[in-house]
Amino acid sequence: MSSDYIKSVLETVKKRNANEPEFLQAVTEVLESLDPVFEKNKKYENYKVLERLVEPERQIIFRVPWLDDKGVIQVNRGFRIQFNSAIGPYKGGIRLHPSVNISILKFLGFEQVLKNALTTLPMGGGKGGSDFDPKGKTDNEVMRFCQSFMTELSKHIGADTDVPAGDIGTGGREIGYMFGQYKRLRNEFVGVLTGKGLKWGGSLIRPEATGYGSVYFAEEMLKTKNDTMKGKICAVSGSGNVAQYTVEKINQLGGKAVSLSDSSGTIYDKDGITAEKLAFVMDLKEVRRGRIKEYAEKFKCEFIAGGKPWNIKCDCAFPSATQNEIDGKDAKMLLDNGCKLVSEGANMPSTPEAIEQYLAKKILYGPGKAANAGGVATSGLEMSQNSMRLAWTREEVDAKLHGIMIAIHTQCRNAMKEYNTPDNYVMGANIAGFVKVADTMIDHGCV
Ligand code: NDP
Numbered sequence: 001m002s003s004d005y006i007k008s009v010l011e012t013v014k015k016r017n018a019n020e021p022e023f024l025q026a027v028t029e030v031l032e033s034l035d036p037v038f039e040k041n042k043k044y045e046n047y048k049v050l051e052r053l054v055e056p057e058r059q060i061i062f063r064v065p066w067l068d069d070k071g072v073i074q075v076n077r078g079f080r081i082q083f084n085s086a087i088g089p090y091k092g093g094i095r096l097h098p099s100v101n102i103s104i105l106k107f108l109g110f111e112q113v114l115k116n117a118l119t120t121l122p123m124g125g126g127k128g129g130s131d132f133d134p135k136g137k138t139d140n141e142v143m144r145f146c147q148s149f150m151t152e153l154s155k156h157i158g159a160d161t162d163v164p165a166g167d168i169g170t171g172g173r174e175i176g177y178m179f180g181q182y183k184r185l186r187n188e189f190v191g192v193l194t195g196k197g198l199k200w201g202g203s204l205i206r207p208e209a210t211g212y213g214s215v216y217f218a219e220e221m222l223k224t225k226n227d228t229m230k231g232k233i234c235a236v237s238g239s240g241n242v243a244q245y246t247v248e249k250i251n252q253l254g255g256k257a258v259s260l261s262d263s264s265g266t267i268y269d270k271d272g273i274t275a276e277k278l279a280f281v282m283d284l285k286e287v288r289r290g291r292i293k294e295y296a297e298k299f300k301c302e303f304i305a306g307g308k309p310w311n312i313k314c315d316c317a318f319p320s321a322t323q324n325e326i327d328g329k330d331a332k333m334l335l336d337n338g339c340k341l342v343s344e345g346a347n348m349p350s351t352p353e354a355i356e357q358y359l360a361k362k363i364l365y366g367p368g369k370a371a372n373a374g375g376v377a378t379s380g381l382e383m384s385q386n387s388m389r390l391a392w393t394r395e396e397v398d399a400k401l402h403g404i405m406i407a408i409h410t411q412c413r414n415a416m417k418e419y420n421t422p423d424n425y426v427m428g429a430n431i432a433g434f435v436k437v438a439d440t441m442i443d444h445g446c447v
Pocket of ligand 1: 170238241242263376
């Protein structure tokens with residue numbers, strides 16, 4: 001039950017953004033969980049914090065023309081949503097995928113605001129991208145697209161203004177092309193992007209950070225039940241950056257990852273995805289840019305064409321592909337098969353129907369804005385190193401990442417305790433993130 005104030009803000013958001021289902025889904029989930037905060041403290045309503053929080057500070061949409069290898073002009077659409085800069089420069093990834101539109105980027109930007117607040121670092125929230133599809137393009141085509149994209153984006157970002165990073169379709173290669181173009185246009189070598197190569201300002205552990213962080217968060221949740229990752233059978237979706245390092249950390253902590261997927265299907269490897277098999281996946285995805293089916297062919301395991309991993313019997317699930325990849329039916333299968341923990345590497349991978357079931361069954365459910373915040377947190381550490389013109393060791397960055405994931409977990413637990421919502425990390429994460437941003441917005445006056 002939400003208060004009349006929250007209901008009326010939600011109504012306005014729905015009217016204003018009628019054609020943006022993903023954005024409405026994210027806003028509805030957050031606002032509906034904030035009721036106890038508004039009951040306890042009227043100031044947020046008086047200062048119209050919610051009305052301001054749901055409206056991006058700035059949205060930039062631009063043309064991205066580029067020449068393909070045949071010399072034919074192609075035109076994509078580029079976006080940057082500068083959502084909220086209350087607690088620091090806008091920070092959030094760039095998604096390159098044909099599905100990208102304003103609704104998806106606004107949902108991601110909105111989530112990012114609260115996620116970044118949880119990291120303990122001074123970062124506002126933003127998100128960007130394009131409907132460009134890197135799949136099937138040559139390196140030269142990707143480079144020409146990235147250069148054109150950055151030619152416009154460079155007018156709107158900066159090391160103290162807005163610092164983009166990777167996301168779906170944007171990895172080390174794309175960040176390299178974008179950084180090169182920014183430097184050429186501005187004649188500045190600054191930390192304007194994160195996820196950079198190690199030789200030119202990148203941070204150790206940044207590639208690993210989101211996946212590692214999501215497993216660290218899972219381990220913290222398990223600790224509250226006097227349990228660990230040791231021996232846990234884990235279903236992982238996706239096979240990109242987040243999924244790969246999720247598998248690596250599961251292995252390091254003594255669990256067994258048994259699945260990976262891409263948009264063409266899922267591999268199910270009962271024997272476990274060992275370090276050697278993971279090295280094959282990394283080469284397949286980052287170098288050869290092939291399909292996950294090749295894993296099943298090489299290691300003689302099951303391939304479920306077009307399928308997702310959620311009917312696999314597992315103790316823990318790590319959705320690490322994309323939004324809404326676990327629907328109500330998938331969640332039921334997971335729970336019927338005994339799954340006791342879901343830690344979201346991806347952003348909003350569970351539909352509202354799935355979340356309802358996790359909460360009803362009181363499983364350990366770590367929502368993305370807490371569980372996958374390790375990626376942006378380590379981007380924050382990359383920014384710090386760039387500002388100091390220093391580079392920390394692998395051990396130092398990993399220890400800081402681990403410490404941040406523990407701190408995020410503690411903040412969630414503290415909010416859960418304060419607002420009397422035991423077992424509900426959704427409320428814990430939303431409330432802890434919201435209070436930090438909302439209090440700051442009040443400090444800054446009517447802006
Ligand atoms: P990658 O591009 O490296 O990998 C994405 C993976 O998900 C690929 O295996 C891809 O398969 C699959 N996938 C993407 N879209 C779909 C779809 N519509 N249906 C089925 N499979 C799909 O991206 P990341 O690993 O970086 O990102 C994965 C998720 O993690 C995203 O939700 C992202 O927002 C989130 N995230 C990422 C962070 C980061 O640091 N990279 C930080 C925090 C969250 P295919 O290749 O076939 O498309």
